Amino acid sequence: MSADTPRSASGVPGLDEVLHGGLIAGRLYLIDGEPGAGKTTLALQYLMEGVRQGERALYVTLGETAGELRANAASHGWTLDDIEIVELVVDESELQGDAELTMYHAAEVELSETTRRVLAAVERCKPQRMVLDSLSELRLLAQSSLRYRRQILALKQFFIGRNCTVLCLDDRSGEGIDTQVHSIAHGVIELDRTVPDYGPALRQLRVTKLRGSNFISGQQDLTIRRGGLRVFPRLTANEHGADFPREVVPSGVKMLDTLLGGGIERGTSTLLLGPAGSGKSTIAAQYAVAAARRGAHAAIFAFEESRSLLLDRLAKLGMPVDEGVGPGRLMVRQLDPAEVLPSQFVNLVRESVERDGAAVIVIDSLNGYMNAMPEARALTIQLHELLTYLNNHGVATFLVATQSGMMGAGTRNPVDASYLADAVVLFRMYEHAGTVRKAISVIKKRSGTHEDTIRQLWFDGQGVHLGPPLAHLRGVLTGVPVELEPPPQPASGADASAGPAG
Template identity: 80%
Template sequence: MTGRTTRSASGVPGLDEVLHGGLIAGQLYLIDGEPGAGKTTLALQYLMQGVRDGERTLYVTLGETAGELRSGAASHGWSLDGIEIVEFIVSEHDLFGDSELTMYHPSEVELNETTKRILEAVERFKPTRMVLDSLSELRLLAQTSLRYRRQILAFKQFFIGRGCTVLFLDDRSGRDIDTQVHSIAHGVIALDRSIPAYGPALRQVRITKFRGSDFISGQQDMLIRRGGLQVFPRLTAKEHGRPFDRDVVPSGAQALDDLLGGGIERGTATLLIGPAGSGKSTIAAQYAVATARRGGHAAVFTFEESRALLLARLKGLGMTVDEGVGPGKLMVRQLDAAEVLPGQFANLVRESVEVHGATVIVIDSLNGYMNAMPGERALTVQLHELLTYLNNHGVATFLVAAQSGMFGAGMRNVVDASYLADSVMLLRMYEHQGSVRKAISVVKKRSGPHEDTIRQLWFNRDGVHLGPPLEHLRGVLSGVPVEVDSLARSAPGDDDAPRT
């Protein structure tokens, strides 16, 4: 009967979720990444977590000085108190300056001496968490692949049974022999960085090997900012969900609910599609505001419109509500598509649902969401996972997608997500009697019946309004309709609608 695996918390937000609970204590891990990838930051966060947990920690540095480490930590607002720092800086004089050595190569003597001093430091401090920074120095001293492998194996055998979890840092300076450590280590955490055509560097973490435990595979988005490194685990919808009642989410506008055959159900996604200015964002916000007014919590994530402008516009339409998180409040989060990472956005949505209890989520718009994705295929896959996750939590999701163009057949979808949505509301601009007007219709609803009519839509200080079906017009969706009967009167409600 095997004992329960002891986990060693990483101290990096999100990383332990990827590792299904953290590193396995007492094992040796390789942290692999190019210079500037965040290896030292991750290592320091791991040791600081050990200090918080009352463990003995040791940082052995072969390249940076203790002063450089403390300076880097200070830039994050950290104190390294409680972490033993031992520096063995290999100098050129140490390596080649001993003229009395004639039988052994200076690097071999230096390697043995460095190894001896490292092991003595471990015996002296008896750490339960240790970092060795970095393997590139040992690689230079070893000279050959065989000696390097034997040295790493010797370290591994030394630490086994001592109850010490060890992180080896490597800067990928010797790609021809890096696989030596990959095969020896119990686990490998790779830190990657790519530079897009525009925007900040894209940082990701990969677990390429993790003996004794399952983990979330693939690329996980990562950020480095003041306060340290943060990982955003890839969203896997099948691992998340909770029971919920499939209630109807009313909009607060009866005519809109009637058009939808009674309303939108929880656990479904609704796509609002149409040209710019057709009212998509306002309709989506109507559901969010109505939810908050009923005592629920709703969240709006906007990529294009500023938070202040959105709130001011809603106020002008009579949609006043308390802003914030929690019951009876509406949260508006403005996002920059050039700055936010896909995993970071998914994490924000999860926080709104799991922490703050949001039952209505608005993403405005998919065009901005697409710009935050690395590619069209990635957009579809991640959007599918996100919608499935929200559906599993009983959230009513509203997606806004702007079409290019304003009128007629020239309009096209920049993002086609209609097959992912449970309901699709189509909004159009059309010309009639010398005015540009708006129309709304429901073209898809999986969860039940809906009206097939096309209705005029307008907004004023009293909110959202829908007129009777536009039965007297043909070609509304084309943008330039014609009267079915030249003697037909204007549609009831047209006189009340604003001439915009």
């Protein structure tokens, strides 16, 4: 299909990206989903977007009343004054008297009569956008699949050439998926709602069919809040990128940059791995604060530590933060793993990069990110896409991963992301001279050389400090190192260049 094919914007944030520009105008679409999945909300947003563009909008309801629709809209802060609403529901007076108690009056039960009234409403209003709610009522009136299919085909033929885009809603009240309309409609959008063992209901959207156009396939996360439905498209990293100079992102700590062979490069990801309390989050924050001090924008997404506690801790370490969005500022975003959806988090990261221009991104931690993902395999795939996207935009990304266990070989990784990262920095806690100390080392760096040493790490009111290589200790990574005996010193007056005898 050519690029100038007219599109009909959905009015739902994120959905047009999934549809590669919106629905193709002048066609009939099926919006399929169980009750409570968000069909009516999506339909109202679509019609209101048409009104904003100066188009005539019609909502034909066979189930809900106009009052119920307006109440639903009011809960989102909307008004439907500019949308024509046509009710084809049973009148209360028809349930009184000697008439047989049925859902519809005898005149209404006939499918052809209901269809005629729908078409009459379209002829009168001449809408450019229309919603028919819902097909389940027509299916009940038809009483046979053959008659039902013929009526849907007749509706489709009726709208051809009328420059009207139609959304037909279906609540899946029949047995299984209604393949009749799936085959007839130009496009099908399915809405799903699942309730996990803990946490809020999870909502997803998928486009299963869109004739004449490509689209982003698969499940897309969505939320319904006051203000409407919002879709978070699945990230496809190869479709995004920008040119950027290959340059080093310094930490602001000389010995740390030395350990990393000069520093971290733009367009790379660094995994900070170690037990709780070993200094991972502070080192990651050091890079973010240093970037902001150089005039760049940085963002920290914190899944565990509260925003206020993080800012207070950084201030006590001599790293006061000018919080906010834009050059020279650091944005701290606290996230709840039980509330944030995986694609919603990816969308927040994209906004920081594309809208705010973030040069450094910190994800603290992967443990919280993993808790937001229903499947470990999905986490690895999505993390790969996210890191590729950030690398393509020249962002220096820092991932914090907390290992279970405190010292030595007993530590375990929550998820193996080491092969995804371009650099891996290992943190350990060890016992020495009656105190618990911290150690830092680099075990992987794809973009250049790095030190193979293990250095002591500590923090105080002046910030981050690294000591000289712990050459006098063996077994630091086990948590209980052994002091090495110093090498023998040459005798006074002897040739210091001579090796030991024998």
